[in-house]
Amino acid sequence: MTGQEFIEIEGGTPLSGSVCVQGSKNAILPMLAASLLPEKGCSVIRNVPPLNDILVAFELMRYVGARVDYFPNEKVVSVDATHLTRSDLPESLTCRLRASVLFIPPLLARLGEVRLPSVGGCPLGARNLNYHYRGFARLGAQITSEDDFVISGEDFTGTTMYLDFPSHTGTENLMMAACYSTGVSVIENAASDPEITDFANFLIKMGAKIHGLGTRTLTVEGVPALNPIDYYAMNDRLDAGLWMMAAGIAGGKISIIGVAPGDIRILIEKMMQMGIDIGINGHVLDVSSPGRHLKPVNVLTCPYPGFATDFQPAIMALSCVADGQSYIRERIFDKRFSQVAELRKLGASIELDEEDGLAIVNGPTTFRGADTNPDNIRAASCILLAGLACPEKTIIRNVYQIDRGHFDIESRFQQLGARVVRK
Numbered sequence: 001m002t003g004q005e006f007i008e009i010e011g012g013t014p015l016s017g018s019v020c021v022q023g024s025k026n027a028i029l030p031m032l033a034a035s036l037l038p039e040k041g042c043s044v045i046r047n048v049p050p051l052n053d054i055l056v057a058f059e060l061m062r063y064v065g066a067r068v069d070y071f072p073n074e075k076v077v078s079v080d081a082t083h084l085t086r087s088d089l090p091e092s093l094t095c096r097l098r099a100s101v102l103f104i105p106p107l108l109a110r111l112g113e114v115r116l117p118s119v120g121g122c123p124l125g126a127r128n129l130n131y132h133y134r135g136f137a138r139l140g141a142q143i144t145s146e147d148d149f150v151i152s153g154e155d156f157t158g159t160t161m162y163l164d165f166p167s168h169t170g171t172e173n174l175m176m177a178a179c180y181s182t183g184v185s186v187i188e189n190a191a192s193d194p195e196i197t198d199f200a201n202f203l204i205k206m207g208a209k210i211h212g213l214g215t216r217t218l219t220v221e222g223v224p225a226l227n228p229i230d231y232y233a234m235n236d237r238l239d240a241g242l243w244m245m246a247a248g249i250a251g252g253k254i255s256i257i258g259v260a261p262g263d264i265r266i267l268i269e270k271m272m273q274m275g276i277d278i279g280i281n282g283h284v285l286d287v288s289s290p291g292r293h294l295k296p297v298n299v300l301t302c303p304y305p306g307f308a309t310d311f312q313p314a315i316m317a318l319s320c321v322a323d324g325q326s327y328i329r330e331r332i333f334d335k336r337f338s339q340v341a342e343l344r345k346l347g348a349s350i351e352l353d354e355e356d357g358l359a360i361v362n363g364p365t366t367f368r369g370a371d372t373n374p375d376n377i378r379a380a381s382c383i384l385l386a387g388l389a390c391p392e393k394t395i396i397r398n399v400y401q402i403d404r405g406h407f408d409i410e411s412r413f414q415q416l417g418a419r420v421v422r423k
């Protein structure tokens with residue numbers, strides 16, 4: 001990948017064929033961190049796509065002394081963390097990966113101290129980490145510097161932790177730390193996303209005792225040690241959603257292989273409200289759409305099981321081609337509308353009140369070709385989708401963002417007959 005790379009889309013072709021869903025980045029990242037917990041032996045994680053964020057996580061793990069062997073064709077990684085040597089994470093890596101924060105619990109458990117400089121990830125607004133640090137402090141950690149986040153302590157005692165908001169990685173982090181704390185911990189108002197349940201199952205396979213999976217209250221009984229395991233990570237509901245919405249906006253009929261329909265039921269519901277046909281055949285979704293004359297939609301993002309904020313930019317692309325006004329309300333992040341400026345370059349008519357977290361989309365738009373520069377994964381997905389409905393050429397720069405979240409995107413689109421090329 002070079003900085004000059006871009007993706008070019010020439011839309012207007014209906015999609016046909018089948019596409020397989022990749023492994024879930026947001027489930028695999030905490031698993032990679034937790035694979036540093038066992039004191040001896042190799043853990044194996046399967047269904048691991050070569051996404052930029054995952055590759056950066058491998059670099060962080062190697063930096064602290066773990067041996068990481070990755071087999072991209074088999075999508076398998078093995079991790080041996082027997083000889084960890086350091087826990088001062090380098091900013092050159094943490095500034096590229098928000099999930100760097102997930103390395104705090106294993107490094108505390110193994111080495112007793114962590115230095116975590118600023119963390120990167122999608123620029124979506126404030127993205128505070130106060131629930132993480134408050135939770136670690138309640139378990140017994142000392143936060144010795146808030147500037148560079150130096151945190152220390154290893155003998156934690158179970159406690160009750162309440163999250164003011166059900167933070168996704170906050171829940172994962174405190175659940176992971178509670179696993180090796182003495183006694184019982186309760187995490188109230190926890191996030192209940194499917195990735196958290198899959199991660200909890202990963203920890204349980206390692207020997208952890210976690211109760212309340214999939215609910216908003218998690219109870220964790222501390223255990224003396226966690227063991228290396230071999231685990232098959234869940235598929236990525238965000239990748240599945242991208243393909244569903246691609247068929248929705250481009251038109252045509254595709255089959256999406258490897259979906260847990262229950263994990264994306266609100267997206268299915270909203271797309272059906274827009275006039276898109278979705279057939280559920282076990283773990284395969286058959287999506288067919290006219291691609292035009294979609295119905296407008298109202299969306300309000302919420303913690304799981306509500307409408308996922310990570311789908312908000314993409315469904316905005318669909319709402320642009322709908323006949324009428326759509327209302328899209330963002331309630332998770334304070335700056336999650338960066339795709340609006342890029343969609344406007346393609347001719348979209350969107351009234352934006354970012355303070356109120358409201359975008360009113362005036363459809364239908366006939367997109368025109370444009371040169372775009374989305375600043376995060378889901379904004380890039382949004383423009384990819386808009387490009388499929390645009391008869392002229394759409395350029396997407398900053399391809400690094402797409403490659404953080406979706407593996408081999410152009411080949412998988414080409415497989416469905418779309419004209420999407422990397423140049």
Ligand SMILES: CC(=O)N[C@H]1[C@@H](OP(=O)(O)OP(=O)(O)OC[C@H]2O[C@@H](n3ccc(=O)[nH]c3=O)[C@H](O)[C@@H]2O)O[C@H](CO)[C@@H](O)[C@@H]1O
Nearest residue numbers: 026099126127128129130131132165167168169170332333
């Ligand atoms: C790697 C990963 O899994 N990323 C996902 C994770 O991000 P991430 O875990 O960072 O998102 P959170 O659920 O923590 O954030 C949700 C909201 O809570 C606030 N907050 C969070 C923690 C905290 O200590 N203090 C605080 O105020 C944030 O500023 C934000 O407004 O969940 C998001 C919301 O579903 C998704 O968009 C991301 O794709």
Ligand SMILES: C=C(OP(=O)(O)O)C(=O)O
Nearest residue numbers: 098099121122310377378
């Ligand atoms: C927001 C995302 O990732 P991160 O939390 O790592 O920025 C994402 O996957 O859309």
